[in-house]
Amino acid sequence: MTIGWCFDNTYSKLPDPFREKIDPVPVKNPELVILNKNLSKELNLDFSNIDNNKIAELFSGNSLPPGSNSIAQAYAGHQFGHFTMLGDGRAVLIGEHLSKKKDRYDIQFKGSGKTTFSRNGDGRAALGPMLREYIISEAMHNLNIPTTRSLAVVKTGEDVVREKPLQGAILTRVALSHIRVGTFQYIAARDKKNELEILLNYVIQRHYPNIQNSKNKAIDLLKVVMEKQINLVVNWMRVGFIHGVMNTDNMSISGETIDYGPCAFMDTYDPKTVFSSIDHLGRYAYCNQPLITKWNLTRFAECLIPLIHNDQNKSIEIATETLNSFEKKYEEKWLNMMRDKLGLFGSEDNDKILILDLLTWMHQKKTDYTNTFCHLMGLEIDQNDKFQDDDFQSWKERWQKRHSLNNKNYEKCVKLMRSVNPLVIPRNIMVENALKDADKGNFDSTKKIIGILSNPYLEQKDIINYQAASLSNKNYKTFCGT
């Protein structure tokens, strides 16, 4: 019985500095925890006739599929503003799989053992964080936000030592590619223009073939990546997603959300929300995400300088002009996104004030971000007296007046709102509790959460058990690199 792998590996054919050829380090006793059937179907992979032991052998890297060719990719990155040489220290890309539609996907094992780039790390990952990435990345996908996906998690049967011994696990991550801003930084730091050209051409051919014949490919790449990243961060702001570690090595050139370390969803509306235990200064706080996106794009632009124009000053001038359009583009998209959240069609001069007044009220009254929009859609989740407040009532009158300008009935407005406001998000305590059960070998609650989060815009049986704001915790802390 064949699974349907169709590998066509192109990145591994790039020159040596781009990657190290290396196989995953075998593990002792692999055991399948979860396999993503929906994603398998999208990839045209069929595991229905393969027994779980064989699947575990496969997704642990103990037996590699025919046609794969494992590599660890080299990259660099600004981590909290500081430049470092990095690379896949605990992951290998086993190859690029083509679906029947010829869509190309990186298949990567995360937690697969040491590589040249491991520095002091053990190359391994623990069960909790890998399952957490599975839950949240799949939730993001179902929220209609570009993201890497999760195909499988296996336990390795080996312990990994963190603050205490934890069960080891490997996640199979699926991505349009794993090329990052940091990949460009790595190559640019080597200061060989021909290598930079190879990367530029590779990326354009793979992700943006429509600019292949453009007059200035480098500046056009900056423009398309900027557009993708603005769309992405606007989506994050829409659902209250806080990435937590927006280092340049965690920004994908394809525009997918990547690297689910310390991420978490904001509950109580507070623009300064930070969950990551190491983000002491709030560099990656909710409200800073657009600013950091621009900062990272500026680092990307710096890499491209030698390719934009022969005259360096001219090159900087051209790149700066592009980067300067960031704020206007972001604001326009953010405003439209917020209009959708409020069911506002068209645009009116006072829309921005209306939106900001609601956000200010939410901040002052400490209301739950997701559930406030549910309330506006007529769905009561937390019995909340805050909505009786005079300020809120008068804001609501202004909002309803604005609706009357739409020439649309309330039903149409709600339909628009229902398409962008999730009824359920991965709440911190709820995910944490599921991971505790999983650690004890019980995966029922993990699977139940994944099921509920697969339809975040629909009312479902039992959904109410997953919506309460109390399933979050103000003092919640997240950790990365575990």
Ligand code: AMP
């Ligand atoms: P991250 O914080 O996940 O973006 O990872 C930053 C860098 O640390 C990347 O180069 C990772 O490959 C590397 N890294 C994270 N955890 C480990 C580990 N356990 N062993 C080796 N390298 C790691």
Ligand code: MG
């Ligand atoms: Mg990373």
